[in-house]
Amino acid sequence: MEATLHIGRKISKIRELRGMKQETLATELGIxxxxxxxxxxxxxxxxxxxxxxxxxxxxxxxxxxxxxxxGVINYFNTFNDNSFNNGAYNAFSCNFNPIEKWMQVIEENKTLYNEKIALLERLLQAEKEKNEVLKGK
Structure with a gap:
């Protein structure tokens, strides 16, 4: 009987589950x-x-x-089923701090940048030495 009762409440609940405000729905409908x-x-x-x-x-x-x-409760309860405790389901859990990972990447980039600078300085020094040798001939 619930399937045919009060369509407005159902719209409200679906809208809320979608994280949508009444104002957003109103704008989309032009009302x-x-x-x-x-x-x-x-x-x-x-x-x-x-x-x-x-x-x-x-x-x-x-x-x-x-x-x-x-129906919503039953849908979400399927995710508590033990058959989901292994495999791809666990891929959705985050077991690291994303900010720490980001800082690690930044530090690695700094290190690579500094290594590049050092290499360029060595190449520049080698070019200067080569030019000095060529001038002396």
Missing amino acids: SQQAVSKIEQSAALEDEVLEKVAKILGVTSAAIKSFSDE
Whole structure:
């Protein structure tokens, strides 16, 4: 029964899950924030309006109609399943400090830069010595 009840609340929850504010949705729809608020308070919507809202939210109108809190909870609970404790799932966990890595890269770049400068100075000195030898002949 939940699948057909109060489409506005479902739009509101999907919008919030997407991290979108009413103002953003309003701008995308070309309406006021108050009009979005009214849509989210509506138990039913015209299919044309629902299609526009769905497109902006990045879902289908069918997804909005069938949205349920239980479905979201079940979806996220699948990630607590032990079958995800190995393999590619662990690739998403960050086990280092990105700022420390960035500073390490900066230090490595400084070292390479200093080595380049030292090499160029040696080459310049070798050219000067070569010119001195050629002048002396």
